[in-house]
Amino acid sequence: MDRKTFLKTSLAGAAALMAAPGAVVSCASAKEEKKSPATPLNLSFQEGVTPGQTLAEKLDFMESLGITGFEPGGKGLSGRVTEIREALNGRNIKVSAICAGFDGFILAEDPSVKAQFDTTMRDIVRAAGELGSTGVIMVPVFNWQTPSLPHTLETRDFLCAQLHDLGEFAVSCGTTVILEPLNRKEAFYMRLVSDAAAICRDADSAGVKCMGDFWHMQEETSDYAAFMSAGPYLQHVHIASRGNRIMPGEDGDVDNYVDGFRALKELGYPHYVSFECGCRSEDRVATLTAAVNLLRTQWDQA
Numbered sequence: 072m073d074r075k076t077f078l079k080t081s082l083a084g085a086a087a088l089m090a091a092p093g094a095v096v097s098c099a100s101a102k103e104e105k106k107s108p109a110t111p112l113n114l115s116f117q118e119g120v121t122p123g124q125t126l127a128e129k130l131d132f133m134e135s136l137g138i139t140g141f142e143p144g145g146k147g148l149s150g151r152v153t154e155i156r157e158a159l160n161g162r163n164i165k166v167s168a169i170c171a172g173f174d175g176f177i178l179a180e181d182p183s184v185k186a187q188f189d190t191t192m193r194d195i196v197r198a199a200g201e202l203g204s205t206g207v208i209m210v211p212v213f214n215w216q217t218p219s220l221p222h223t224l225e226t227r228d229f230l231c232a233q234l235h236d237l238g239e240f241a242v243s244c245g246t247t248v249i250l251e252p253l254n255r256k257e258a259f260y261m262r263l264v265s266d267a268a269a270i271c272r273d274a275d276s277a278g279v280k281c282m283g284d285f286w287h288m289q290e291e292t293s294d295y296a297a298f299m300s301a302g303p304y305l306q307h308v309h310i311a312s313r314g315n316r317i318m319p320g321e322d323g324d325v326d327n328y329v330d331g332f333r334a335l336k337e338l339g340y341p342h343y344v345s346f347e348c349g350c351r352s353e354d355r356v357a358t359l360t361a362a363v364n365l366l367r368t369q370w371d372q373a
């Protein structure tokens with residue numbers, strides 16, 4: 072193509088675009104739709120993160136910051152259903168997720184330890200359903216939990232089959248189980264969000280979901296890709312500072328969540344981003360308030 076023909080073709084192309092402005096507009100709006108600017112940031116606090124002596128004081132503080140999710144631990148949850156229900160009554164706060172709290176573990180080699188898991192996990196799942204929780208968080212096996220089944224293909228098949236049954240039980244209770252990938256120092260078995268999502272797919276139950284924890288996600292090559300890989304399986308998110316697992320913002324510039332938030336917005340993620348972290352400062356109220364403001368700013372930037 073000589074220069075003259077090139078110019079002619081380019082001009083014809085430009086003219087065609089001018090004649091069809093709708094085409095240009097629809098490209099722009101498709102991009103806008105992809106970003107889903109209307110997706111709200113639903114923040115949640117774990118019970119232990121929140122300042123206050125009583126549950127009511129904690130919930131009052133959460134309300135003052137516009138926090139709409141509350142994440143209690145699972146230990147003894149069946150005995151707390153009435154207490155938590157009454158404390159949430161009339162407030163714009165719901166139970167976001169339940170954090171573990173069971174005994175034993177699902178990949179235990181010892182059948183009695185596996186049985187402990189089966190019984191206590193189902194008790195928590197039942198209570199989680201009564202509280203309207205999005206799910207109960209679980210880790211298949213921590214590095215320190217031994218003896219565990221070997222890391223083999225047969226074990227993965229066993230895990231998927233067990234999770235299928237547990238997931239169906241959770242659905243019958245109106246909730247889910249949520250797999251939490253950690254990092255290799257804590258749980259070698261499941262380290263990446265995409266690993267957990269693939270197990271959800273293979274467990275083949277609507278009651279088996281997964282989550283991402285910005286702290287553990289240090290092994291991911293991309294926060295954005297990690298969340299996108301989970302897609303519809305993504306049921307919960309944990310957040311902490313990215314250097315020392317303290318309050319978001321306390322580690323300075325490294326506490327950047329924009330890339331991950333962009334994925335959550337594009338997915339139209341409807342669930343919660345929940346604080347699971349320590350606090351370096353002695354002024355927890357001021358630090359939490361600043362962390363919430365930081366996250367809302369970064370959500371707007373995403």
Ligand code: MG
Binds near residue numbers: 251284309347
């Ligand atoms: Mg976590």
